[in-house]
Amino acid sequence: MKMTLLSSTLRLAGALVLMAAWPASFAKTPTMPEGPDGLVFNVASEAAPAPVPCPAGVGEGTTCLSGKDSAGAFYLIAMPKAWNGDLVLHAHGGPFLGAPTARRVAEDLERWSIMPRLGYAWAASSYRQGGVAVTAAAEDTERLRRLFIEKVAKPRHVYLHGQSWGASVAAKGAERFTVGKPYDAVLLTAGVLGGGTRSYDFRLDLRVVYQFLCRNHPRPDEPQYPLNIGLPTESALTHADLAQRVEDCLALKKPAAERTPEQAAKVKTIVDVIHIPERSILSHLNWATWHFQDIAHKRTGGASPFGNAGAVYAGSADDAALNAGVLRYRADAKAVATLSADADLTGRIPVPVLTVHAIHDPTAMVELQDSFGRTMTAAGRGDALVQTYTGDHDHSYLSDPTYAALMQALTAWTTQGSKPTPASIAAACDKARAMLGSTCRFEPAYRPKALERRVPARERP
Incomplete structure (x- = not known):
């Protein structure tokens, strides 16, 4: 117990020192002006995040910062000791019902500790409310991005990551928030991406x-x-x-x-x-x-x-x-019209989008990816989408090398214009497994069937 308290005290004491030591090129920028996207938010008036002990497993020397924004959402930020300058902005799944809690984002960081361990800063919001509110959750996630830049550091690139139901949150945010290119690319994992009016x-x-x-x-x-x-x-x-x-x-x-x-x-x-x-x-x-x-x-x-x-x-x-x-x-x-306005997708995402989905996902059926692919194509953005599939039977988390390969591919696509393929990502996963262990189960040739092949068609208003 004494060692645990001592470790926590040292981590808290060193947090501000570490923040001051981050590269000058990633230092805070002046207050961000409000964009014409409907999100009213005075980021300059937000309280600065406070240092907190990190969950276990996020990497030696990682500093964690926490707070509650003015809308009522809790958030957690992880800054790795050897920060690569990029931010992964995480939209969590669920959705969970009831009031938001700080514990919710701590659990997300525990699950997605691969991101700071790979050198990415990581930030996630609990969202300001529970329940099935996609647009509000997208606003909360974007609010956290602005808060991170104002109060912590300016990243070179921002990668928007959505998991499960959070994939629809991320996709909705990427469609809506486009002024000034706030997101450089999007990663959607195990996504509920058929739109709110059809996915359920x-x-x-x-x-x-x-x-x-x-x-x-x-x-x-x-x-x-x-x-x-x-x-x-x-x-x-x-x-x-x-x-x-x-x-x-x-x-x-x-x-x-x-x-x-x-x-x-x-x-x-x-x-x-x-x-x-x-x-x-x-x-x-x-x-x-x-x-x-x-x-x-x-x-x-x-x-x-x-x-x-x-x-x-x-x-x-x-x-x-x-x-x-x-x-x-x-x-x-x-x-239907109300839910569609909140939770259906247009596919008009102006940056690269990379997805992964387990073929045997027991929670979000893989055929939802066919729907999302059609949506992106109909919006004229099909060329900006790469979809990958694995032979896993899980939903919440696949493996460390799987996500390492995806982030490597997304980074190269963003910074070098090198569009990945399912085969190149599978090969990168095999290389990552040599360092990270665990499994790689990418199936580059797989293509999902139409959602209507699994869920019967029905009359719609």
């Missing part, structure tokens, strides 16, 4: 198919409600309650051999019809319950932007009975 269709499909099979969310003796609003605000249902209901019906915690034939048949139906692995059924039901509640009741005026009218489900033992028996809903046109 399968979760409504899961709700209606699950209810057809299990009839306990809600139970017959409970108030009935449209499943496309997620959950009524007056409901006292908890995550533990839902987990128990799912276990009662599907026995997901039991080995497959210990399930009843009825339970096994229901699990198989969900996996085959919704096209998600059984290990992610409960997670997606949670999101379809509480995230849909957040969207309907906090973002779209109580109406739902999600519908399944016209969707034809296939893959069960009796598709005719399934399609006749599932509940049907029509998306509200006004709610």
